Amino acid sequence: MGPSRPSAPVDARIRPAKPRRSKERPMNLFADIRVLVIDALAALEAAGTLPAGLDTRNVTVEPPRDAAHGDMATNAAMVLAKPAKMKPRDIADALAEKLAADARITSAEVAGPGFLNLLLAPALWQGVVTGVLKTGADFGRSAMGQGQKINVEYVSANPTGPLHVGHTRGAVFGDALASLLDFAGYDVTREYYINDGGAQVDVLARSVYLRYLEAHGQEVAFEDGTYPGDYLIPVGAALKEKVGDAYVGKPEAEWLADIREYATEAMMDLIRDDLAALGVEMDVFYSEKSLYGTGKIEAALEDLRGKGLIYEGVLEPPKGKKPEDWEPREQTLFKSTEHGDDVDRPVMKSDGSWTYFAPDIAYHYDKVQRGFDALIDVFGADHGGYVKRMKAAVSALSGGAVPLDIKLTQLVKLFKNGEPFKMSKRAGTFVTLRDVVDEVGPGVTRFHMLTRKNDAPLDFDFDKVLEQSRENPVFYVQYANARVASVLRKAAEQGWDASDAVLTAQDLSGLEDPSELALIRKLAEWPRLVEAAADAHEPHRVAFYLYDLAGEFHGLWNKGNDLPGLRFLQEDAATSLPKIALARAVAVVISAGLGILGVEPAEEMR
RNA sequence: GGACCGUUAGCUCAGCUGGAUAGAGCGCUGCCCUCCGAAGGCAGAGGCCAGAGGUUCGAAUCCUCUACGGUCCGCCA
Numbered sequence: 147m148g149p150s151r152p153s154a155p156v157d158a159r160i161r162p163a164k165p166r167r168s169k170e171r172p173m174n175l176f177a178d179i180r181v182l183v184i185d186a187l188a189a190l191e192a193a194g195t196l197p198a199g200l201d202t203r204n205v206t207v208e209p210p211r212d213a214a215h216g217d218m219a220t221n222a223a224m225v226l227a228k229p230a231k232m233k234p235r236d237i238a239d240a241l242a243e244k245l246a247a248d249a250r251i252t253s254a255e256v257a258g259p260g261f262l263n264l265l266l267a268p269a270l271w272q273g274v275v276t277g278v279l280k281t282g283a284d285f286g287r288s289a290m291g292q293g294q295k296i297n298v299e300y301v302s303a304n305p306t307g308p309l310h311v312g313h314t315r316g317a318v319f320g321d322a323l324a325s326l327l328d329f330a331g332y333d334v335t336r337e338y339y340i341n342d343g344g345a346q347v348d349v350l351a352r353s354v355y356l357r358y359l360e361a362h363g364q365e366v367a368f369e370d371g372t373y374p375g376d377y378l379i380p381v382g383a384a385l386k387e388k389v390g391d392a393y394v395g396k397p398e399a400e401w402l403a404d405i406r407e408y409a410t411e412a413m414m415d416l417i418r419d420d421l422a423a424l425g426v427e428m429d430v431f432y433s434e435k436s437l438y439g440t441g442k443i444e445a446a447l448e449d450l451r452g453k454g455l456i457y458e459g460v461l462e463p464p465k466g467k468k469p470e471d472w473e474p475r476e477q478t479l480f481k482s483t484e485h486g487d488d489v490d491r492p493v494m495k496s497d498g499s500w501t502y503f504a505p506d507i508a509y510h511y512d513k514v515q516r517g518f519d520a521l522i523d524v525f526g527a528d529h530g531g532y533v534k535r536m537k538a539a540v541s542a543l544s545g546g547a548v549p550l551d552i553k554l555t556q557l558v559k560l561f562k563n564g565e566p567f568k569m570s571k572r573a574g575t576f577v578t579l580r581d582v583v584d585e586v587g588p589g590v591t592r593f594h595m596l597t598r599k600n601d602a603p604l605d606f607d608f609d610k611v612l613e614q615s616r617e618n619p620v621f622y623v624q625y626a627n628a629r630v631a632s633v634l635r636k637a638a639e640q641g642w643d644a645s646d647a648v649l650t651a652q653d654l655s656g657l658e659d660p661s662e663l664a665l666i667r668k669l670a671e672w673p674r675l676v677e678a679a680a681d682a683h684e685p686h687r688v689a690f691y692l693y694d695l696a697g698e699f700h701g702l703w704n705k706g707n708d709l710p711g712l713r714f715l716q717e718d719a720a721t722s723l724p725k726i727a728l729a730r731a732v733a734v735v736i737s738a739g740l741g742i743l744g745v746e747p748a749e750e751m752r
Numbered sequence: 753g754g755a756c757c758g759u760u761a762g763c764u765c766a767g768c769u770g771g772a773u774a775g776a777g778c779g780c781u782g783c784c785c786u787c788c789g790a791a792g793g794c795a796g797a798g799g800c801c802a803g804a805g806g807u808u809c810g811a812a813u814c815c816u817c818u819a820c821g822g823u824c825c826g827c828c829a
Binding site for chain 1: 754756757758764765769772773778787788789793794809810822824827828829
């Protein structure tokens with residue numbers, strides 16, 4: 147495949163508007179109970195038990211760490227004790243009495259320093275299962291983002307070769323984060339910044355030229371400063387097909403610009419294919435080159451200049467590690483220290499050309515001007531030193547109106563059967579995204595890349611990620627889903643109608659065993675987990691949640707081994723269907739979670 | 753010299769944005785496989801949350817300092 151049209155500069159690849167979501171209020175039992183608590187507090191204020199006008203924003207309703215404490219706990223009494231000038235205990239007692247009068251609350255008990263532990267009517271929990279089945283894949287979808295426009299920039303690898311494992315982690319993280327934000331109600335744009343304006347594309351062009359000569363039968367030598375990778379062989383050959391011998395023996399000036407264009411397009415095709423293999427689809431590919439000669443860099447810097455943030459000056463040499471060849475030079479500087487940076491940063495080199503920072507400023511200026519309410523950049527950890535200046539730039543350009551969050555992804559350490567697997571470009575043991583995906587598949591790759599926090603190093607063992615045991619979270623979650631599918635298949639074999647419509651209509655009051663209720667509680671946590679993870683920009687929490695949920699499900703399943711009454715499949719349809727409804731609800735949430743991570747749920751594991 | 757990230761069970765890591773007796777997997781110890789999928793299961797031991805101060809009803813979580821580890825630090829992106 148040859149190079150295609152120039153990378154679309156901006157809006158050309160925007161996806162069609164997202165489909166309208168269900169108008170029903172999102173179901174979140176914790177939020178519902180919190181409303182109940184707040185209402186009760188208001189009633190106490192009205193009755194004069196509490197002083198009026200208390201700030202209840204810090205009142206929370208959460209699952210207690212220890213299930214023995216009840217279903218939910220609120221800190222209301224402790225938070226309000228001081229402003230109300232009352233003892234926590236007195237507030238808690240009054241609140242408990244109020245809440246206990248509600249049919250939905252089975253009991254309300256004061257405990258510890260002033261916690262109010264609530265026991266909910268089982269019907270509320272059972273209602274969660276019905277709610278999951280009714281809402282389906284949209285269960286847990288939140289309106290938190292209020293449709294705010296948010297831009298997630300990730301991968302953004304130089305167009306000089308195929309993506310490697312490091313890029314893979316950034317790609318998976320960014321993509322899952324984007325999906326998570328979408329699920330939480332944001333209007334998300336996935337974006338890739340193509341660094342096609344710098345010196346490294348000249349290097350690329352020269353390397354392709356060598357492969358081109360090679361295709362013409364010449365002997366070539368790859369010196370330092372060229373890319374010797376085999377992946378350029380077909381590019382050189384394709385170039386020969388296209389232009390024949392037009393560039394053979396010609397000086398660089400005659401072919402450099404053409405081949406640069408040709409080669410970056412070829413590399414972007416390669417990268418797009420790599421991303422597709424991983425299941426990543428960008429909305430926008432934004433070209434750095436499109437910023438040059440179009441006045442965009444100048445416009446961005448003019449904006450900063452108008453704010454008095456650009457000046458000519460000489461930077462101090464870095465202390466401690468003084469380069470041998472350091473000498474003071476006057477440069478054009480951005481006063482990033484006014485927006486939280488440690489030193490001011492050069493935007494123009496002493497020879498008058500732009501530093502790499504200048505187009506980055508212009509690029510982020512463009513994002514601001516496109517009307518995004520918030521920006522997220524996903525970088526490799528080696529770009530950590532770049533964070534403050536970029537935030538300073540966005541803060542200055544947007545007048546502080548547009549927050550920029552920069553997420554760094556740490557290194558991936560590769561292993562093969564427990565042994566460290568060293569990568570070396572020279573030795574040809576250079577592991578690409580494609581190598582990983584071809585060997586273990588996109589789903590396993592994606593899930594495993596999210597089993598660590600983004601800023602912690604990650605071990606990736608080619609053998610262990612395929613192991614089928616509890617140690618392997620990917621398998622454990624998929625296994626749970628497969629078990630549910632198995633139950634549904636068996637139900638069908640019995641001739642029972644276990645469609646979602648039928649399951650939704652079941653009377654679930656029989657689901658009251660502690661381990662069944664524990665599983666339902668886990669399901670009920672999903673909506674608040676989505677919001678917390680989206681708010682923190684931490685998609686790994688979804689992966690951990692799914693592992694927990696799967697663990698709870700397998701736990702109930704295992705209990706069924708000893709206690710036949712807990713098995714999902716019983717003698718007759720009437721007693722089976724409520725339990726099958728629970729199993730099905732688990733599968734619905736697992737599918738939704740895996741969907742956010744970009745992983746296909748498995749129907750069977752054989 | 754400075755910046756950023758990290759430090760939680762023997763090992764690998766979570767910890768819901770400040771809540772109650774800090775959790776999971778592996779490893780270890782002891783039981784258990786005629787059972788909807790044993791590709792195992794249940795139970796137990798194991799902790800000064802790197803250290804020292806501070807903030808408050810309350811800190812693994814927030815602030816300051818220290819130690820150790822990683823990444824980075826003008827004319828490379």
